[in-house]
Amino acid sequence: MTPDLECVDLVKRFDDTAAVNNVSFSVPPGSFFSILGPSGCGKTTIMRMIAGFLDPTSGDIRIKGGSVLDTPPNKRPVNMVFQHLALFPMMTIAENIGYGLRRRGMAKGEIGRKVDEALDRIGLPGIGARKVDELSGGQKQRVAIARCMVLEPDVLLLDEPLGALDLKLREHMKVELKALQAAFDTTFVYITHDQSEALVMSDQIAVMNAGQFEQVGTGQDLYYRPDTPFVAGFIGESNRWKGRIERAEGGNLQLRTDSGLAIRATGMGLSEGARAEIFVRPESIRLAASADALAEFDNQLTGTVTSLLFNGAASRVLVRDTAGETLEVTLPQSGEFASLKRGDAIHIGWGAGQASCFEAS
Amino acid sequence: MRNQSRITFYLLLTPLVLWLGLLIIIPHIDMLLISLRERISFGVYETSLSQYEKALTEPLYLRTFWRTAVMSVLATVITLLIAFPVAYYIAKMAKGRLQQVLFLLCLIPFYVSELVRTFGWMILLRETGLISSLLQWVGLADQPVELLYTDATMMVGLVYTSMLFMVVPLVTTLESLDDSVIEAGYDLGGSGFSVLREIIIPHAMPGIVSGCIVVFMLSLGNYLTPTMLGGKDSLWFTEMIYNQFIVRSNWELGAAFGFMLLVLSSVIVWGMLRLTGRTLKETMG
Amino acid sequence: MTRTILLAGTMLAGLASVAQADTLRLLTWGGYAPEDVVAKFEEETGHTVEVTKSNNEEMIAKLRATGGGGFDLAQPSQDRIMGPQMEFGIYKPIDVSKLNKDLFIPSMLEATMGNTTVNGDVYGVPHVWGTSGLVMNTAEAGDVVKDYTDLCAEEVAGKVSYRLKRPTLIGFAFAMGEDPFAAYDDEAKYAEIMEKVEAKLIECKANVKTYWGGGDELMNLLRSGEVTASMAWDTGGWKLNDDNADLTFVAPASGALGWIDTFVLPAKGQADDVAYEWINFVMQPEIAAMITAAAGNFTASAGADEFAEDSLKAKYQASFPQEAIDNIKWYPPVPAGLETIEGEVLDRVQAAN
Numbered sequence: 001m002t003p004d005l006e007c008v009d010l011v012k013r014f015d016d017t018a019a020v021n022n023v024s025f026s027v028p029p030g031s032f033f034s035i036l037g038p039s040g041c042g043k044t045t046i047m048r049m050i051a052g053f054l055d056p057t058s059g060d061i062r063i064k065g066g067s068v069l070d071t072p073p074n075k076r077p078v079n080m081v082f083q084h085l086a087l088f089p090m091m092t093i094a095e096n097i098g099y100g101l102r103r104r105g106m107a108k109g110e111i112g113r114k115v116d117e118a119l120d121r122i123g124l125p126g127i128g129a130r131k132v133d134e135l136s137g138g139q140k141q142r143v144a145i146a147r148c149m150v151l152e153p154d155v156l157l158l159d160e161p162l163g164a165l166d167l168k169l170r171e172h173m174k175v176e177l178k179a180l181q182a183a184f185d186t187t188f189v190y191i192t193h194d195q196s197e198a199l200v201m202s203d204q205i206a207v208m209n210a211g212q213f214e215q216v217g218t219g220q221d222l223y224y225r226p227d228t229p230f231v232a233g234f235i236g237e238s239n240r241w242k243g244r245i246e247r248a249e250g251g252n253l254q255l256r257t258d259s260g261l262a263i264r265a266t267g268m269g270l271s272e273g274a275r276a277e278i279f280v281r282p283e284s285i286r287l288a289a290s291a292d293a294l295a296e297f298d299n300q301l302t303g304t305v306t307s308l309l310f311n312g313a314a315s316r317v318l319v320r321d322t323a324g325e326t327l328e329v330t331l332p333q334s335g336e337f338a339s340l341k342r343g344d345a346i347h348i349g350w351g352a353g354q355a356s357c358f359e360a361s
Numbered sequence: 362m363r364n365q366s367r368i369t370f371y372l373l374l375t376p377l378v379l380w381l382g383l384l385i386i387i388p389h390i391d392m393l394l395i396s397l398r399e400r401i402s403f404g405v406y407e408t409s410l411s412q413y414e415k416a417l418t419e420p421l422y423l424r425t426f427w428r429t430a431v432m433s434v435l436a437t438v439i440t441l442l443i444a445f446p447v448a449y450y451i452a453k454m455a456k457g458r459l460q461q462v463l464f465l466l467c468l469i470p471f472y473v474s475e476l477v478r479t480f481g482w483m484i485l486l487r488e489t490g491l492i493s494s495l496l497q498w499v500g501l502a503d504q505p506v507e508l509l510y511t512d513a514t515m516m517v518g519l520v521y522t523s524m525l526f527m528v529v530p531l532v533t534t535l536e537s538l539d540d541s542v543i544e545a546g547y548d549l550g551g552s553g554f555s556v557l558r559e560i561i562i563p564h565a566m567p568g569i570v571s572g573c574i575v576v577f578m579l580s581l582g583n584y585l586t587p588t589m590l591g592g593k594d595s596l597w598f599t600e601m602i603y604n605q606f607i608v609r610s611n612w613e614l615g616a617a618f619g620f621m622l623l624v625l626s627s628v629i630v631w632g633m634l635r636l637t638g639r640t641l642k643e644t645m646g
Numbered sequence: 647m648t649r650t651i652l653l654a655g656t657m658l659a660g661l662a663s664v665a666q667a668d669t670l671r672l673l674t675w676g677g678y679a680p681e682d683v684v685a686k687f688e689e690e691t692g693h694t695v696e697v698t699k700s701n702n703e704e705m706i707a708k709l710r711a712t713g714g715g716g717f718d719l720a721q722p723s724q725d726r727i728m729g730p731q732m733e734f735g736i737y738k739p740i741d742v743s744k745l746n747k748d749l750f751i752p753s754m755l756e757a758t759m760g761n762t763t764v765n766g767d768v769y770g771v772p773h774v775w776g777t778s779g780l781v782m783n784t785a786e787a788g789d790v791v792k793d794y795t796d797l798c799a800e801e802v803a804g805k806v807s808y809r810l811k812r813p814t815l816i817g818f819a820f821a822m823g824e825d826p827f828a829a830y831d832d833e834a835k836y837a838e839i840m841e842k843v844e845a846k847l848i849e850c851k852a853n854v855k856t857y858w859g860g861g862d863e864l865m866n867l868l869r870s871g872e873v874t875a876s877m878a879w880d881t882g883g884w885k886l887n888d889d890n891a892d893l894t895f896v897a898p899a900s901g902a903l904g905w906i907d908t909f910v911l912p913a914k915g916q917a918d919d920v921a922y923e924w925i926n927f928v929m930q931p932e933i934a935a936m937i938t939a940a941a942g943n944f945t946a947s948a949g950a951d952e953f954a955e956d957s958l959k960a961k962y963q964a965s966f967p968q969e970a971i972d973n974i975k976w977y978p979p980v981p982a983g984l985e986t987i988e989g990e991v992l993d994r995v996q997a998a999n
Contacts, residue, residue, distance in 0.1 A: 051544075051548055052548075053544055053547075073544075073548055074547045074548070074549075074550045074551055074552060075550075078548075079548055079549060080544075080545070080548045082541040082545055084541060086539060086541040086542045086544070087542075087545075088542060088545070088546075088559075088560055089542075090563035090564055091559075099546075099549050099551070100549035100550045103549065103550035103551050103552075103555060147549065148549070151549065151550065
């Protein structure tokens with residue numbers, strides 16, 4: 001099946017710096033594709049090239065198999081939902097949604113019908129006559145999407161559209177966006193620096209850093225099987241160390257961190273003596289009152305609780321081991337450790353498979 | 362507490378009331394009264410509408426009145442047409458330093474007085490001036506060309522003088538237009554023209570209207586430019602007011618002219634606001 | 647609008663200077679109160695002089711706006727005293743006994759006093775006099791232009807400039823063989839003369855490059871050669887003569903128009919004694935010569951000729967042979983009403999195509 005969107009060896013240079021450096025990817029029809037990366041990584045540049053506001057230095061952009069490099073933005077079968085939505089403040093909601101259709105020269109009656117249909121679809125029937133500034137943030141969001149969707153684009157680009165919303169609404173809109181995407185059955189390309197947005201909504205996520213894709217995969221891939229130290233560090237949270245590999249047997253490694261901690265981990269392509277970075281997620285570390293309960297784990301430490309960070313389901317404990325290293329450990333909400341307090345002695349442990357290890361750069 | 366804030370309010374209001382009252386309202390009432398007088402003989406005056414009658418029946422006065430109005434409207438339109446791309450470039454295309462420099466460039470003509478500026482134009486455009494010499498040197502003219510003393514020259518002068526007052530409000534409103542709104546216009550299939558017509562111009566409307574009002578008033582009230590750059594037939598209404606007040610010592614007719622000008626500018630400004638469907642509050646606020 | 651500004655300005659000026667009576671607020675022409683003269687006067691008397699430069703029309707307008715206040719001494723032309731005084735009462739009588747009569751050329755003093763007497767009171771004494779006539783490039787236009795009406799000759803088409811002001815009307819009337827001054831008291835006759843002048847000026851309009859407004863503007867036009875013949879003041883021609891020997895002032899065949907600028911006391915002046923002191927000071931021959939050097943015109947000061955620059959005297963003599971001096975037409979006082987006739991003529995000339 002031809003992908004809806006395909007970028008091949010895409011490069012964009014500004015003067016001497018490569019904002020986008022040799023990026024290739026393809027997005028299958030009807031999927032929700034996210035580009036996730038810190039600000040300044042080049043994700044906006046990619047989006048603007050796809051929309052046609054920037055010309056790539058080299059490489060190709062294909063939509064439904066055909067190159068669109070020579071197509072101006074107003075003729076490309078892609079539409080964009082802007083970061084601040086960019087609704088036209090001088091027009092009513094109906095005029096906003098009908099703008100693209102008017103540009104196509106559609107008959108007035110049909111425009112009216114399509115606009116009403118789109119308003120129904122986004123669950124806001126009858127607001128067509130209102131002004132933009134009479135709408136709430138979430139409503140504007142939906143109107144911005146409807147304004148694009150009436151044009152039935154092959155690909156809908158979304159540039160951090162939830163950034164301006166407050167937390168509660170953002171959580172709600174994540175679900176709603178996913179539902180809208182399913183309802184319209186259109187390919188969404190979504191860029192964000194918020195991993196939670198990407199993880200919740202996307203079928204595929206590309207993690208981008210310094211102009212390049214670090215890894216493309218599902219949320220689970222990125223979370224459980226990061227390819228690079230950047231992905232491991234960027235997605236979710238981790239305890240991280242730098243150290244040296246003391247023994248390597250196949251994928252099983254024995255390391256010693258620079259602070260002197262001995263860790264067993266797994267990782268491919270690493271040899272004895274190499275410098276490495278080790279990532280262990282707080283939620284993969286088990287807490288126990290006695291060392292016996294942790295017998296099954298490759299790594300076992302004893303320490304004292306230095307701090308309790310209560311945050312509901314995401315509560316953590318900070319544990320300082322005997323060597324003086326502090327680790328962040330997720331506090332299970334099963335009630336088992338409800339009485340844990342500062343200064344308590346505690347045992348922690350994790351399996352070698354939970355510790356990802358990469359060659360240090 | 363309440364008393365105190367009331368005192369503060371009156372204190373703050375006083376300069377405004379004094380300014381409006383002493384310098385604007387009272388002189389205008391005085392002028393209205395003068396315009397309603399008719400001189401009978403030495404020091405003897407009678408109340409009558411004869412000044413207005415004279416102003417409205419004498420073809421020269423009427424012609425000058427309309428000419429001034431039409432030319433001022435024309436100068437406003439030309440200024441808008443030239444200033445809009447300039448303002449758009451400054452607000453949207455130029456970045457950082459260049460933007461500041463360009464803005465400053467628009468201000469430079471105002472570092473010298475209007476008189477000096479007008480003399481500058483005269484030096485450039487006169488028969489033995491720079492442009493005439495240049496045209497001869499290039500070979501486009503075989504004898505000195507007189508570019509002064511025509512309506513076109515006067516128009517150039519008026520537009521030049523008014524430019525800044527159009528560019529500033531336009532830049533301000535255009536800058537407040539989010540770039541992404543323009544991009545959205547293109548993204549949704551708009552052409553350059555339709556984006557301009559449906560998005561940029563509606564957004565810039567407050568700036569356009571207030572710029573036009575200021576430029577129109579400036580042109581209408583300009584005295585130096587039309588007198589110095591204009592030709593033999595180029596009477597400007599302000600020149601006639603000056604003539605009546607100062608040269609002819611005919612304050613009665615001069616005051617009547619002044620009131621006609623006041624009414625004219627009020628009507629045209631009102632018309633402009635009506636035409637664009639805006640209120641004065643929206644435009645000035 | 648203009649009046650508003652005048653009113654506000656003079657009001658503020660008036661408020662500011664109530665307290666100091668030994669400040670002389672002088673409303674005069676450019677060059678009539680040069681800095682060196684002012685400095686000398688201030689040094690000798692301890693008074694201060696504030697100079698405001700203006701012209702006839704503006705002087706009268708300013709004094710009219712304030713009912714004769716805001717200034718302590720003014721210098722309108724002698725023909726502009728009687729009418730405005732009768733109409734607006736903006737001057738106060740001069741006490742001639744406070745002046746040193748010996749400093750004045752007797753004939754000029756007599757004539758001016760006579761022309762500025764209203765109801766038996768004298769309102770003006772003479773200061774600076776001069777003429778207006780033709781300023782031209784004698785090499786290019788000297789053979790053609792002998793009188794005002796020659797400005798309409800085909801040979802100088804497009805190279806001519808004059809003002810649209812009353813001296814032009816008067817000058818053309820004389821050149822056309824009329825005597826407008828004699829008709830001053832006969833409004834109907836005057837209107838008839840003006841009608842003829844109007845026809846001539848409209849006919850002549852195509853010849854005119856531009857109607858000049860300010861002296862500098864005309865000087866530039868003549869200096870650059872864009873205009874070869876014009877109607878202007880004698881001093882303008884003499885100044886240009888310094889740079890280009892071909893440019894000079896020529897008394898027209900029908901006679902140059904002579905004017906005398908005077909001293910008058912504004913009705914609400916507050917420093918009359920200082921004003922008399924100033925008049926007596928500037929009429930001294932040496933001081934008068936300094937003013938002549940600055941303004942380019944001769945004064946009514948007796949004996950000042952001795953101190954005047956030779957070059958200026960030479961230019962004066964070249965422009966004014968004895969018969970031309972005898973032929974100078976001195977402006978008599980303008981009766982009220984004539985200016986309305988003139989104004990309408992000027993308007994129609996400007997509007998004509």
